[in-house]
Amino acid sequence: MEVLYNSTRSKGNPVKASEAILKGLSDDGGLFVPDHIPALDKSLRELSDMTYQEVAYEVMKLFLTDFTEEELKNCINRAYDKKFDTEEIAPLVEAEGAYYLELFHGQTIAFKDMALSILPHLMITSARKNHIKNEIVILTATSGDTGKAALAGFAGVEGTRIIVFYPKNGVSPIQEKQMVTQKGDNTLVVGIHGNFDDAQTGVKKIFSDKALAKEMDAKGFQFSSANSINIGRLVPQICYYVYAYAKLLQEGRIADGETINVVVPTGNFGNILAAFYAKNMGLPIGKLICASNDNKVLYDFFRTGTYDRNREFVLTSSPSMDILISSNLERLIYRIAGNDADKNKELMAALGGQGKYEITEEMKAALSDFYGNYATEAETAEEIKRLYNACGYVIDTHTSVASAVYQKYVAETGDQKKTVIASTASPFKFTRSVMNAIDEKYDSMGDFELVDELSRIANVKVPMAIEEIRTAPVVHDKQCDVDKMQEVVKEFLNI
Ligand SMILES: *Cc1c(COP(=O)(O)O)cnc(C)c1O
Numbered sequence: 001m002e003v004l005y006n007s008t009r010s011k012g013n014p015v016k017a018s019e020a021i022l023k024g025l026s027d028d029g030g031l032f033v034p035d036h037i038p039a040l041d042k043s044l045r046e047l048s049d050m051t052y053q054e055v056a057y058e059v060m061k062l063f064l065t066d067f068t069e070e071e072l073k074n075c076i077n078r079a080y081d082k083k084f085d086t087e088e089i090a091p092l093v094e095a096e097g098a099y100y101l102e103l104f105h106g107q108t109i110a111f112k113d114m115a116l117s118i119l120p121h122l123m124i125t126s127a128r129k130n131h132i133k134n135e136i137v138i139l140t141a142t143s144g145d146t147g148k149a150a151l152a153g154f155a156g157v158e159g160t161r162i163i164v165f166y167p168k169n170g171v172s173p174i175q176e177k178q179m180v181t182q183k184g185d186n187t188l189v190v191g192i193h194g195n196f197d198d199a200q201t202g203v204k205k206i207f208s209d210k211a212l213a214k215e216m217d218a219k220g221f222q223f224s225s226a227n228s229i230n231i232g233r234l235v236p237q238i239c240y241y242v243y244a245y246a247k248l249l250q251e252g253r254i255a256d257g258e259t260i261n262v263v264v265p266t267g268n269f270g271n272i273l274a275a276f277y278a279k280n281m282g283l284p285i286g287k288l289i290c291a292s293n294d295n296k297v298l299y300d301f302f303r304t305g306t307y308d309r310n311r312e313f314v315l316t317s318s319p320s321m322d323i324l325i326s327s328n329l330e331r332l333i334y335r336i337a338g339n340d341a342d343k344n345k346e347l348m349a350a351l352g353g354q355g356k357y358e359i360t361e362e363m364k365a366a367l368s369d370f371y372g373n374y375a376t377e378a379e380t381a382e383e384i385k386r387l388y389n390a391c392g393y394v395i396d397t398h399t400s401v402a403s404a405v406y407q408k409y410v411a412e413t414g415d416q417k418k419t420v421i422a423s424t425a426s427p428f429k430f431t432r433s434v435m436n437a438i439d440e441k442y443d444s445m446g447d448f449e450l451v452d453e454l455s456r457i458a459n460v461k462v463p464m465a466i467e468e469i470r471t472a473p474v475v476h477d478k479q480c481d482v483d484k485m486q487e488v489v490k491e492f493l494n495i
Pocket residue numbers: 110111112145228265266267268269270271272320321398424425
């Protein structure tokens with residue numbers, strides 16, 4: 001059955017998957033949501049014999065119903081190939097009774113690669129299907145991880161260009177080095193003189209400039225977005241939850257149909273929403289455990305039913321989760337409001353205005369699949385150390401937030417179900433925080449010295465992504481003021 005995509009903010013005009021991928025965001029500012037969640041049409045047993053690529057096809061074909069088998073398999077095979085440093089793509093590692101699903105074996109060693117390595121292919125296929133002749137220009141504002149993953153995904157992909165704006169003094173040295181060493185004639189990286197919000201606002205302004213869009217179209221270009229609200233990023237993320245379950249079954253760690261729990265370190269709510277969709281496809285998932293750091297808006301929301309962003313923004317050692325507005329939560333709100341676009345729009349307007357909204361008791365009751373909790377900075381560091389001392393397994397700060405919250409969940413509920421913890425970044429991406437958590441003595445070591453020491457104590461090879469930046473030449477050194485962003489775009493496109 002065909003799946004069409006509706007906006008969360010208005011009724012009518014559903015679009016096909018390829019159109020939703022091309023547009024990114026609906027014209028009314030809403031997010032695209034599937035009109036129904038399709039059920040898995042292969043048994044768990046059948047899935048357990050499949051490779052990652054095969055599972056990905058079985059899941060994605062049910063959502064991207066206007067793609068042919070050949071188109072979709074082509075996208076999957078181009079995405080999940082030798083760019084990943086393991087054939088399994090997403091290995092499952094057992095440590096101290098939990099299963100860590102390592103989603104960081106792609107090019108930029110963070111889980112964003114799982115979706116951003118396939119999005120470019122989904123996008124050019126969508127463009128072809130919709131007879132779009134223009135080159136697709138991806139515009140992205142980044143606070144670190146997304147920029148590099150999007151660059152790596154789109155670099156060298158014919159028919160696309162990618163421009164990334166980042167706050168010149170607002171990303172980590174490793175993150176900046178990863179971006180400014182990005183090769184590919186179709187890439188541009190620009191440091192702006194401002195913070196992340198300035199970059200984000202600047203990009204939104206360029207997106208909504210109608211005159212510019214017309215000028216672009218005349219010269220054979222159009223904008224699109226690689227942001228996590230694109231349905232082309234959400235759907236590929238469902239696959240690894242199905243794959244993880246299939247692996248557990250194949251290895252005889254669970255019985256066919258046994259319910260498992262899933263823990264996700266959460267920021268923008270994309271990753272955990274994908275797990276929720278997997279559950280609704282029929283995957284036997286019990287609780288969806290939403291783990292936050294000190295920016296615990298979601299924990300408060302699940303507890304009280306009030307989402308309130310009016311609070312201090314805390315900088316933590318898990319920066320990719322330092323978020324006060326979790327964009328993808330809107331898709332869940334729409335759903336628990338009974339797919340009511342008007343109700344959702346009203347709540348989102350309140351969030352835009354007063355910075356908060358409150359859901360009804362009825363909506364709150366529909367959240368029973370979720371459990372929210374958070375880990376403080378001290379608890380996050382402590383958990384890295386505990387796991388390392390217990391079994392030698394080293395996790396990054398984001399994964400540690402999830403792991404610490406899992407401990408709290410078990411202590412609180414006594415629930416002993418087998419549990420998959422989404423491991424969203426390699427510890428090598430956050431080496432200093434990780435090593436300091438294990439032992440204070442590492443504080444005096446240099447950055448790359450620490451990398452080698454981590455490799456030694458964890459008995460894990462230094463990932464290519466880190467090796468590369470030791471020696472890679474800087475190829476992007478452009479900077480600009482916030483009010484010059486549009487000029488930089490035009491200059492790059494030669495218009
Ligand atoms: C983006 C990111 C997250 C948060 O994922 P969401 O889908 O935004 O909730 C967690 N950990 C890491 C390492 C990330 O890069």
